[in-house]
Amino acid sequence: MRIALDAMGGDRGPEELVSGALLAMRDADVEVALVGDGDVLRSVLRACGVSEGPRLRVAHASQIVEMRENPVDAIRKKKDSSILVACDMVARGDVGAVVSAGHSGATLAAAVRKLGRLEGVSRPGLASFFPTLKKPVVMMDIGGNVDCRPQHLLQFAIMAAAFFSIHERGNPRIGLLSIGEEAGKGNALIKDAYPLLAASSLNFIGNVEGRDVFQGDVDVVVCDGFVGNICLKISEGLAEAAMRMLGDEIRKSFWAKLGYLLARPAFRAFKKRVDYSEYGGAPILGIDGVGLVCHGKSDAQAIKNAILVANKMVVGGVNERIRREISGVPVSEDE
Amino acid sequence: MRIALDAMGGDRGPEELVSGALLAMRDADVEVALVGDGDVLRSVLRACGVSEGPRLRVAHASQIVEMRENPVDAIRKKKDSSILVACDMVARGDVGAVVSAGHSGATLAAAVRKLGRLEGVSRPGLASFFPTLKKPVVMMDIGGNVDCRPQHLLQFAIMAAAFFSIHERGNPRIGLLSIGEEAGKGNALIKDAYPLLAASSLNFIGNVEGRDVFQGDVDVVVCDGFVGNICLKISEGLAEAAMRMLGDEIRKSFWAKLGYLLARPAFRAFKKRVDYSEYGGAPILGIDGVGLVCHGKSDAQAIKNAILVANKMVVGGVNERIRREISGVPVSEDE
Numbered sequence: 001m002r003i004a005l006d007a008m009g010g011d012r013g014p015e016e017l018v019s020g021a022l023l024a025m026r027d028a029d030v031e032v033a034l035v036g037d038g039d040v041l042r043s044v045l046r047a048c049g050v051s052e053g054p055r056l057r058v059a060h061a062s063q064i065v066e067m068r069e070n071p072v073d074a075i076r077k078k079k080d081s082s083i084l085v086a087c088d089m090v091a092r093g094d095v096g097a098v099v100s101a102g103h104s105g106a107t108l109a110a111a112v113r114k115l116g117r118l119e120g121v122s123r124p125g126l127a128s129f130f131p132t133l134k135k136p137v138v139m140m141d142i143g144g145n146v147d148c149r150p151q152h153l154l155q156f157a158i159m160a161a162a163f164f165s166i167h168e169r170g171n172p173r174i175g176l177l178s179i180g181e182e183a184g185k186g187n188a189l190i191k192d193a194y195p196l197l198a199a200s201s202l203n204f205i206g207n208v209e210g211r212d213v214f215q216g217d218v219d220v221v222v223c224d225g226f227v228g229n230i231c232l233k234i235s236e237g238l239a240e241a242a243m244r245m246l247g248d249e250i251r252k253s254f255w256a257k258l259g260y261l262l263a264r265p266a267f268r269a270f271k272k273r274v275d276y277s278e279y280g281g282a283p284i285l286g287i288d289g290v291g292l293v294c295h296g297k298s299d300a301q302a303i304k305n306a307i308l309v310a311n312k313m314v315v316g317g318v319n320e321r322i323r324r325e326i327s328g329v330p331v332s333e334d335e
Numbered sequence: 336m337r338i339a340l341d342a343m344g345g346d347r348g349p350e351e352l353v354s355g356a357l358l359a360m361r362d363a364d365v366e367v368a369l370v371g372d373g374d375v376l377r378s379v380l381r382a383c384g385v386s387e388g389p390r391l392r393v394a395h396a397s398q399i400v401e402m403r404e405n406p407v408d409a410i411r412k413k414k415d416s417s418i419l420v421a422c423d424m425v426a427r428g429d430v431g432a433v434v435s436a437g438h439s440g441a442t443l444a445a446a447v448r449k450l451g452r453l454e455g456v457s458r459p460g461l462a463s464f465f466p467t468l469k470k471p472v473v474m475m476d477i478g479g480n481v482d483c484r485p486q487h488l489l490q491f492a493i494m495a496a497a498f499f500s501i502h503e504r505g506n507p508r509i510g511l512l513s514i515g516e517e518a519g520k521g522n523a524l525i526k527d528a529y530p531l532l533a534a535s536s537l538n539f540i541g542n543v544e545g546r547d548v549f550q551g552d553v554d555v556v557v558c559d560g561f562v563g564n565i566c567l568k569i570s571e572g573l574a575e576a577a578m579r580m581l582g583d584e585i586r587k588s589f590w591a592k593l594g595y596l597l598a599r600p601a602f603r604a605f606k607k608r609v610d611y612s613e614y615g616g617a618p619i620l621g622i623d624g625v626g627l628v629c630h631g632k633s634d635a636q637a638i639k640n641a642i643l644v645a646n647k648m649v650v651g652g653v654n655e656r657i658r659r660e661i662s663g664v665p666v667s668e669d670e
Binding site: 131132133144146147177178179186187188190209210211212213214215224225226227229230231232233234235236237238239240241242244245246249250252253255256257258259260261262263264265266267269270273274 | 467514521522523525544547549560561562564565566568569571572577579581584587592593594595596597599600601602604605608609
């Protein structure tokens with residue numbers, strides 16, 4: 001299995017991304033194609049003391065999509081950008097999957113454009129793991145599919161369940177994110193999506209509330225991409241702000257600082273439990289190929305995990321599962 | 336200023352609520368009417384060593400709305416429930432405001448029914464403080480006004496700004512909760528609400544993202560009640576889960592436990608900074624009267640703070656501000 005890594009994306013630079021690729025190759029039977037500026041990448045490889053070879057090769061791309069660019073414009077203009085070249089390699093079958101920590105909007109747009117939608121899928125989207133008190137939960141869509149229709153939510157449920165199933169055996173429990181557990185609670189979209197999910201063959205457990213997401217009693221949480229993206233950003237923002245506030249309080253006293261030092265392994269273990277990098281990026285589901293969008297600040301560990309997840313998605317046949325399940329619930333073309 | 340306290344609501348029982356009332360009376364020039372079962376409340380007062388008097392009196396109500404009841408049914412059937420009797424007292428002018436830690440849906444429904452909407456207000460809603468790295472931010476609506484129209488969001492902005500203004504001088508910075516900062520980002524509702532807010536006399540700073548909420552660079556965050564309620568519950572759920580996970584890790588080692596003991600004052604200071612009870616409940620805005628909904632698990636401190644906020648809302652003339660501001664932006668009756 002070979003995976004294309006957009007080696008120019010991400011806030012930490014190519015060195016970090018290349019390190020992630022090396023870690024992945026150490027831990028699993030994967031080959032990596034580093035996509036980006038050939039000179040830059042070869043000098044990074046030299047600095048790492050690694051040479052190009054059949055398991056690790058460089059695929060040159062002369063352009064980079066910058067974070068501030070409009071994604072749709074960027075992928076139209078920058079034909080030789082690392083993310084488009086990487087997606088092209090998946091489309092041609094040179095590699096099985098693409099992983100990028102670059103501009104997420106551009107990655108999503110490039111993947112949908114180059115790979116196309118899976119047959120029957122109305123709107124591809126992004127899923128993400130959330131840490132919980134038990135096992136991580138998958139939430140979909142977090143990728144900005146705004147103004148959805150009920151059938152889109154049903155399709156998100158099917159796709160996220162297929163993704164969940166490559167990680168865990170059993171029939172994942174699907175919940176619809178709402179503001180009350182009863183069937184009649186929610187906005188018009190949720191009220192209309194509820195019966196569709198209830199009538200499907202999915203293991204639908206009904207509405208779940210925001211609090212339930214972190215309890216770990218649901219495996220897949222379904223919502224539109226506006227709500228999902230806000231949930232993700234609210235969670236990230238709260239976690240970051242809370243850690244800063246706690247840090248401020250600890251720095252105010254000598255005893256608190258000493259106490260923190262003693263408790264540091266516990267803090268580290270906690271951080272590892274909630275760290276996004278453990279989950280290795282957000283899969284783009286519903287495209288005819290495998291793609292993962294990583295956080296811009298992903299470190300080598302996060303990149304490694306993303307490559308391993310991409311490998312698992314290809315080997316586990318996520319798209320075959322999605323194709324099979326979704327053929328039962330056709331959505332008319334205009335949707 | 337006299338305030339009616341629904342003394343039967345809340346998870347901790349009447350003793351906690353009565354203690355909250357006593358704390359409020361100690362700290363401010365307020366009188367409290369305890370609304371609920373007369374026998375129960377008088378025996379609680381006896382146990383506290385306090386006697387009824389002009390500043391603290393008991394108003395009998397024979398019924399209680401239970402948490403599991405449907406709010407609309409409950410307030411239709413239980414005419415002598417503590418929450419309805421308390422709202423009646425506001426309607427008659429016996430008291431200036433009502434505070435309840437009981438069934439929030441029933442409190443909202445009872446307040447809207449007994450007090451009516453303020454002239455020009457299309458949909459009353461609930462606002463809430465969120466802790467941030469700087470000063471707390473007010474978010475509205477968090478009360479379940481689902482499927483809003485753009486003008487409703489404009490009205491939420493006006494009402495929340497009026498509420499914010501009794502706490503802080505200056506022109507509050509208003510942000511629209513979305514998934515990108517640019518004007519074109521968001522779902523259809525947000526895209527249509529943006530120009531209304533931009534054209535208003537409010538200090539509109541544009542879209543804000545979930546991460547921005549906790550940075551403290553915006554004073555009022557506007558969203559529909561579906562999104563707002565989910566944000567609130569996600570935040571509560573994440574905070575609770577994170578604390579439990581951290582606690583689990585700390586309990587695993589002797590040194591971590593010792594460290595935690597040393598750092599405990601810092602943890603306490605942090606908890607106080609993020610504690611909902613410091614903000615004293617969520618104001619119902621847009622009704623012709625003053626009402627606050629408290630968390631079911633509110634302790635005496637939270638109840639005290641809610642009574643003080645209710646007092647501030649009456650004295651500060653929140654409703655006069657709302658009436659004045661909203662008269663400039665009429666909403667047609669069918670909206």
